[in-house]
Amino acid sequence: MKYYDQHLHTDFSYDSEESFERYLEAFSGFIVTTEHFDLANPVTGEDNIPDYLAYTQKVDQLNQKFDNRILKGIEIGYFAGEKQRTLDYLDDKDYDLKLLSVHHNGVFDYLDDFVASMDYNEIIPQYLAKLTEAIDSIPANVLAHFDYGFRLFDLSVHDLKRYETQLIDVFKASIEHNLAFEINAKSAYLYHNLTLYDYAIDLYRSLGGKRFTIGSDGHKLEHFRLHFDELINLAKEKGIKQLATYQKGQVKMVDI
Numbered sequence: 001m002k003y004y005d006q007h008l009h010t011d012f013s014y015d016s017e018e019s020f021e022r023y024l025e026a027f028s029g030f031i032v033t034t035e036h037f038d039l040a041n042p043v044t045g046e047d048n049i050p051d052y053l054a055y056t057q058k059v060d061q062l063n064q065k066f067d068n069r070i071l072k073g074i075e076i077g078y079f080a081g082e083k084q085r086t087l088d089y090l091d092d093k094d095y096d097l098k099l100l101s102v103h104h105n106g107v108f109d110y111l112d113d114f115v116a117s118m119d120y121n122e123i124i125p126q127y128l129a130k131l132t133e134a135i136d137s138i139p140a141n142v143l144a145h146f147d148y149g150f151r152l153f154d155l156s157v158h159d160l161k162r163y164e165t166q167l168i169d170v171f172k173a174s175i176e177h178n179l180a181f182e183i184n185a186k187s188a189y190l191y192h193n194l195t196l197y198d199y200a201i202d203l204y205r206s207l208g209g210k211r212f213t214i215g216s217d218g219h220k221l222e223h224f225r226l227h228f229d230e231l232i233n234l235a236k237e238k239g240i241k242q243l244a245t246y247q248k249g250q251v252k253m254v255d256i
Contacts, residue, residue, distance in 0.1 A: 003232065003243055003254055004030040005225050007075070007099060007144060007182060007215020012055050014041075014048040016219040020058065023224055024066050031070050032246075034099045034144075034215075038077035039085055043109045050074065052093055071247060073097035075144060078134035079106055086138060097246040099215075100140035100179065101148060102130045116152040120159075124150050128166040135173040141246050142213050143174045145184040146200060151191045157199045164203070171204050180211035180244045180251075183235065185226040187217070201238050211244045211251065232256050 008023065009016040013036040023031050035050040059070050072095050076086065079102075090098075103109055110127065127149030135143065145151075146167075150160075160167075174181065181204045188194040201212070212235060216226045235243065235256060242253040 002029045003214065003228070003256060004032065004245065005216050005218065005228075006032065006034075006097065006142065006213040006245065007184065007217045008033045008073075008224065009035060009075075009219045012050045012058075013075075013219070014038075014044060018218075018220045020062055020070065022221045024062065024069065026221060026224060029069070030245075032073045032097050033070075034073035034075040034097060036075050036077065037086070037089070038079075038103055039082035040079055040106055041077070041109075042104050042107060043112075049089065071096040073099065075099040075101055076138055076140060077101050077103040078130070078138055079104060080130070080133060080137075081106055083137055090139075094248075096248055097142070098140040098249070099142045099144040099182070100134055100138055101144045102127065102134050103148065105130065110149040111151060120150055120153040120155070123153075124163050125166060128163060128170055131170045132166075132173050135170065135177055135179060139177075140179060141249065141251070142182050142215075142244075143170075143179045144182045144215065145187050145217060146170065146181070147184070147187050147191075147193050147196055151187060151193065155193075155196065157195055160196055160199065167200070167203060168207065171207050171209060174204075175207060175209050178211070178251075180213045181209055183212060183214045183231050185214065185216045185228065185231060186223060188231065189227050190223075198234070201234075201240075205238065205240075212240055213244050
């Protein structure tokens with residue numbers, strides 16, 4: 001089975017205008033979209049919650065036309081102040097794939113332009129602590145873009161290793177809760193963090209982590225399956241023989 005993108009957005013996400021149809025016409029395999037769920041989002045000044053009923057109806061409609069190739073997903077943006085509302089929202093929803101992220105701290109999103117001028121020695125420890133808290137708080141399948149909180153900083157592997165103790169805490173929590181580690185194409189190539197992923201993959205595996213996914217983090221067709229061939233080759237070079245996919249929340253390991 002051709003490995004399909006595990007992190008993708010359509011116009012059901014607040015920051016995307018892309019359609020299901022364009023992805024479906026560009027790729028013959030499964031499509032799973034992971035629409036943004038971000039409560040108290042400082043970017044928009046409101047709760048950004050995908051319309052689950054409309055989303056489900058759209059998926060059902062398109063599955064009749066496209067041979068049941070569409071799976072349902074969500075990217076859960078964790079914010080501690082909204083933990084209970086997040087759990088309440090997820091309680092009666094049926095998703096094939098749940099990504100877990102930390103996008104903001106209630107005051108700013110970690111991709112707000114001004115964050116690049118802040119002291120990363122303050123931002124990174126706070127962000128990694130929130131990641132560990134998220135993993136321990138919200139049931140999910142995949143830890144998305146572990147580097148989201150420091151994407152805007154020009155970090156070397158040497159710089160990142162200063163926080164290795166906290167990274168180990170994040171990764172141990174992920175493994176304990178059976179979360180896969182996402183190799184995020186946008187982080188690796190558009191934010192130039194491929195070397196950080198090279199290091200993090202090795203660290204994750206050294207702690208016993210066996211589940212990995214690859215996701216484009218695409219918000220438009222141009223980023224769909226971004227550099228997938230290179231990332232699959234990287235996984236193989238690391239000794240990873242299978243990647244995880246999810247249907248009805250159940251993991252299926254796919255040979256690569």
